[in-house]
Amino acid sequence: MCAPTISDIARFTKLKSLSLEAIHLDRTDWVVEALSYARCHELRTLIFQYHWCNCWEFCKVPMAQQLAEVARIADIVSREPAFRKLQTFSVSAGIDASIEKDAHVGMAELQRRFKKGLEDALQECRNRGIEVKIE
DSSP: OOOOOGGGGGGOTTOSEEEEEESOGGGOHHHHHHHHHOOOTTOOEEEEEEOOOSOTTTTOOOHHHHHHHHHHHHHHHHHOGGGTTOOEEEEEOOOOGGGOTTGGGOHHHHHHHHHHHHHHHTHHHHHTTOEEEEO
16 A cells, blocks of 8 residues: 555545644645645634744744745645535644844744734635634
8 A cells, every 4th residue: 555645635534633744834835735725614623833943054944934834735725625524723833033134133032023923924814704812
């Protein structure tokens, strides 16, 4: 038997909850591709988690790029018919102040800006009546 592929997600039509995890947020094309294959018409909860890795220079992704990736994911979630019953979309991500040009403003301010950026990126989901949780 062959290993499952991203397109195999189309087989899981009765999923009620789906959690996707990524380590390198600049390499999330697989998330967008997986969601585009989804036929989870019963899906109520979608969780997207971005975990930091310890490979220092390799996976440092600027805040603007992280927000763009989350916006791509939110776009699919808000427009694809497969997610028409989605009630909750939870996003867990974080920033690394050491790579931001405005790092001198302090971590608290960067976190506030990042959360505001996530809220903006996920607004279309809210407009569709999906509860958005940002952690």
